[in-house]
Amino acid sequence: MVAAMARLDDTASLAAAEAQISRDAARRLDIAFRGGAGIFSILVLLIAWEIFARSGKVTAFMLPPFSAVAERIYADAIGGELWRNLWVTMFRAITGFAIAAVGGIALGAVMARSRIVRWFFDPIISVGFPMPKIAFLPIIILWLGLYDVSKISIVVFDAIFPVVTATLAGLAGVEKELIWSGRNMGASERELMWQVALPAALPQILTGLQVALPIALIVAIIAEMAMGGYGLGGAMMSASRFADSRGVFAGIVEIAIVGYALIKAMALIRRRLLVWHQETAERH
Amino acid sequence: MRATLSYLPLVLLAVAWEAIARLNLVDSSALPPLSKVGLAWVDLIRGGELVNNGAASLYRGSVGLLLAVLGGGGLGLCMARWRLLDVFVNPLVELFYPLPKSALIPVTVLWLGFGDGSKILLIFLGCMIPVTIGAYNGARGSDHALVWSARSMGANRLRMMWDVVVPSALPELLNGIRTALALAFILLVSSELIVSQQGFGYLIGYLGSTGSYEGMYAVVLTVAFLGFAADRIYQLFIQWLLRWRD
Amino acid sequence: MDGQSQIIIERVNHTYRPPRGRPVLALSDVSLDVRPREFLALLGPSGCGKSTLLYLVGGFLPTETGRIVVKGKPVTAPGPDRGIVFQHFALFPWKSVRANILYGLERQRMPRAERERRAQAFIDLVGLSGFEDSYPSQLSGGMKQRTAIARTLAFDPDILLMDEPFGALDAQTRALMQTELLNIWKRTPKTVIFVTHDVQEAVYLAERVAVMSARPGRIKAIIETKFDDRDPGLTRSKEFVEKVDELWNLVREEAIKAQSIKAQENQEKKPSS
Numbered sequence: 001m002v003a004a005m006a007r008l009d010d011t012a013s014l015a016a017a018e019a020q021i022s023r024d025a026a027r028r029l030d031i032a033f034r035g036g037a038g039i040f041s042i043l044v045l046l047i048a049w050e051i052f053a054r055s056g057k058v059t060a061f062m063l064p065p066f067s068a069v070a071e072r073i074y075a076d077a078i079g080g081e082l083w084r085n086l087w088v089t090m091f092r093a094i095t096g097f098a099i100a101a102v103g104g105i106a107l108g109a110v111m112a113r114s115r116i117v118r119w120f121f122d123p124i125i126s127v128g129f130p131m132p133k134i135a136f137l138p139i140i141i142l143w144l145g146l147y148d149v150s151k152i153s154i155v156v157f158d159a160i161f162p163v164v165t166a167t168l169a170g171l172a173g174v175e176k177e178l179i180w181s182g183r184n185m186g187a188s189e190r191e192l193m194w195q196v197a198l199p200a201a202l203p204q205i206l207t208g209l210q211v212a213l214p215i216a217l218i219v220a221i222i223a224e225m226a227m228g229g230y231g232l233g234g235a236m237m238s239a240s241r242f243a244d245s246r247g248v249f250a251g252i253v254e255i256a257i258v259g260y261a262l263i264k265a266m267a268l269i270r271r272r273l274l275v276w277h278q279e280t281a282e283r284h
Numbered sequence: 285m286r287a288t289l290s291y292l293p294l295v296l297l298a299v300a301w302e303a304i305a306r307l308n309l310v311d312s313s314a315l316p317p318l319s320k321v322g323l324a325w326v327d328l329i330r331g332g333e334l335v336n337n338g339a340a341s342l343y344r345g346s347v348g349l350l351l352a353v354l355g356g357g358g359l360g361l362c363m364a365r366w367r368l369l370d371v372f373v374n375p376l377v378e379l380f381y382p383l384p385k386s387a388l389i390p391v392t393v394l395w396l397g398f399g400d401g402s403k404i405l406l407i408f409l410g411c412m413i414p415v416t417i418g419a420y421n422g423a424r425g426s427d428h429a430l431v432w433s434a435r436s437m438g439a440n441r442l443r444m445m446w447d448v449v450v451p452s453a454l455p456e457l458l459n460g461i462r463t464a465l466a467l468a469f470i471l472l473v474s475s476e477l478i479v480s481q482q483g484f485g486y487l488i489g490y491l492g493s494t495g496s497y498e499g500m501y502a503v504v505l506t507v508a509f510l511g512f513a514a515d516r517i518y519q520l521f522i523q524w525l526l527r528w529r530d
Numbered sequence: 531m532d533g534q535s536q537i538i539i540e541r542v543n544h545t546y547r548p549p550r551g552r553p554v555l556a557l558s559d560v561s562l563d564v565r566p567r568e569f570l571a572l573l574g575p576s577g578c579g580k581s582t583l584l585y586l587v588g589g590f591l592p593t594e595t596g597r598i599v600v601k602g603k604p605v606t607a608p609g610p611d612r613g614i615v616f617q618h619f620a621l622f623p624w625k626s627v628r629a630n631i632l633y634g635l636e637r638q639r640m641p642r643a644e645r646e647r648r649a650q651a652f653i654d655l656v657g658l659s660g661f662e663d664s665y666p667s668q669l670s671g672g673m674k675q676r677t678a679i680a681r682t683l684a685f686d687p688d689i690l691l692m693d694e695p696f697g698a699l700d701a702q703t704r705a706l707m708q709t710e711l712l713n714i715w716k717r718t719p720k721t722v723i724f725v726t727h728d729v730q731e732a733v734y735l736a737e738r739v740a741v742m743s744a745r746p747g748r749i750k751a752i753i754e755t756k757f758d759d760r761d762p763g764l765t766r767s768k769e770f771v772e773k774v775d776e777l778w779n780l781v782r783e784e785a786i787k788a789q790s791i792k793a794q795e796n797q798e799k800k801p802s803s
Contacts, residue, residue, distance in 0.1 A: 013519070014466070014515060016459075017459035018466070020456070021459070021463050041379060062395060119293065120293045122293070123290060123291050123293050123294050124293060124294065130512045132507060134473055135503075135507040135511075136504055138477070138488050138500060138504070139500070141492075142500075214382065217384040219386075222474040226477055233387070240394060243394075248390045249391070252383075252391060255387040256382070258384075262382075263382040
């Protein structure tokens with residue numbers, strides 16, 4: 001039964017593992033983007049795709065040429081379908097992410113301050129974080145139906161865990177001298193939380209958000225695939241059901257672009273918010 | 285004793301669940317009592333559904349993850365040592381990292397159908413990148429002094445890879461695998477939920493659509509527990525493997 | 531109320547309780563009086579509890595046994611009458627130099643124009659003009675510590691608690707900062723308790739040096755170190771060198787004891803981990 005002995009530390013280390021991967025990927029994304037290497041490699045990939053698809057080694061069903069896929073995306077964009085799906089997916093993913101962000105930071109902050117709240121949520125967080133929460137999707141559908149509420153709920157349910165652990169770890173890591181300085185200058189407990197502890201924990205909280213964002217996207221798309229309806233995931237799934245391989249590949253390209261843009265935006269926000277931080281100073 | 289006390293909240297949740305369901309505070313199909321879920325679990329084990337479907341899922345998950353670890357780990361280590369490979373492959377890693385991996389589900393179905401192959405491919409593709417990044421970073425961070433001293437002692441490239449680079453890359457590589465493990469569960473369950481005729485995810489969907497919600501809850505909790513237990517066991521494995529560190 | 535002692539420390543014990551392992555007696559029966567506007571150094575080997583004593587006076591740690599009285603009132607909590615400067619600066623990294631200094635003034639509810647003026651005055655005092663809008667991460671160690679000192683002086687505490695403030699600086703910066711601190715102290719005289727393990731620093735800066743023993747920390751001796759003129763040349767004078775020598779003899783044996791305590795602890799730690 002050793003396996004069931006979970007401490008929040010164990011979960012925090014999972015969070016740290018995920019954060020490390022995501023932070024590094026975001027950093028290299030940034031360098032690639034700036035250096036143009038990313039654009040070059042995209043071009044090479046697309047040309048290789050086109051040549052391979054036209055070589056006759058694969059059928060157009062298995063791999064339609066990129067030009068055909070691009071045509072399809074263009075047609076969807078003209079027809080307006082693309083924008084509708086894009087909007088719906090972004091709305092679900094970002095709303096869920098935002099709720100998870102605010103709720104996760106708030107819960108983490110309350111847990112850091114109240115022993116009872118901490119005692120109650122500690123095992124729930126440490127057992128819940130490594131669970132594949134997507135398995136609860138059918139239960140959430142059972143409770144909340146097939147519409148946006150249930151899709152956003154499963155996104156929140158999945159994305160909130162890294163935010164809570166990051167907030168807790170960040171607040172626990174605030175140097176006591178910093179808190180003492182604030183207290184020394186006459187800050188109240190409330191002011192200490194808002195003006196000292198949370199800003200000091202911000203780098204780690206942002207890292208938590210950077211882990212949560214891809215999770216929110218992954219889950220939003222799974223939820224759309226499972227429940228159908230509008231959205232990039234739903235459109236891809238129905239294309240797959242009708243053996244419309246161009247539609248499937250159009251979906252992949254669209255989702256890849258959305259993922260790239262969102263993660264890039266998040267890295268930019270981080271840099272904006274952390275102008276004061278060492279990591280930003282080092283980069284210039 | 286302290287461990288028991290710290291788990292009390294979970295017990296309280298379980299009791300609250302039972303009470304809410306028994307008192308009919310919510311529709312009993314939406315939330316069957318925990319005790320009935322437990323009975324349904326026993327039935328599913330006895331009937332063999334849980335075991336058969338579980339075996340299918342575990343097979344897909346472990347093969348996919350194993351391929352991802354071998355492929356991703358090998359790729360990451362080689363990228364760190366051979367500059368030419370680094371230049372060509374690194375941008376691709378960057379390109380595919382932000383892709384929400386669930387978008388690969390319909391593509392793998394298109395290529396390999398509804399069976400084991402598509403799930404294994406999905407997990408392989410989805411889980412490879414975190415492993416690659418972990419291995420690459422770990423190997424890049426390996427101490428130059430160690431590499432040079434191994435070379436000077438006459439180790440050839442392959443030997444040195446195994447003796448010096450792999451051990452020093454290990455902590456970060458293992459971190460990457462841990463992330464991949466969590467991702468494997470997500471991709472496995474969701475792909476089975478969406479398109480499959482076998483596996484945990486399929487069983488959850490099937491029981492839900494036939495209205496046997498106790499069974500559905502039982503399978504969901506089983507999968508959740510397995511994901512949690514896999515992470516803990518893996519963590520103990522890491523601790524054992526890295527016991528030479530302070 | 532300008533009596534003989536501004537700070538009275540009476541029979542204070544302090545036990546440090548680590549989350550794991552045995553509790554450690556950090557301070558044992560410490561009594562010490564500090565006079566108004568005195569510059570007192572607390573000198574001792576690392577781990578002797580001198581910082582703990584400082585934190586107790588600051589009200590950051592609760593006084594368990596004995597009592598600490600500041601200006602006639604027992605210490606119960608931190609307050610802006612006792613400003614503290616830490617070894618690692620404890621600046622708010624997300625605030626500029628100016629915003630760091632303003633923070634304490636905002637908390638004192640000082641009117642806006644007044645606090646802007648005051649912040650600028652202290653920026654000028656510590657020689658940071660031109661760096662008002664820099665973030666701490668863009669400053670050198672010496673500049674960070676100047677900012678921290680300005681931040682604490684700005685809210686005008688009667689008592690300045692300094693916890694090895696120059697311990698993280700390189701030797702040259704350290705010498706410069708010592709002279710500067712003396713200049714500031716001459717211009718705005720405050721009661722200073724200055725924690726250090728550097729004998730020369732203690733003799734150069736302080737009027738009195740309280741030497742502490744290795745753990746558990748006790749006051750081993752209190753030595754007067756008054757000199758007529760404290761310019762940097764003082765450190766080469768015969769009387770200064772003799773004072774340093776006298777104190778060094780007192781500290782040395784404690785430092786050796788402290789090392790063996792530490793080695794013993796590491797031994798104890800090993801089998802369990």
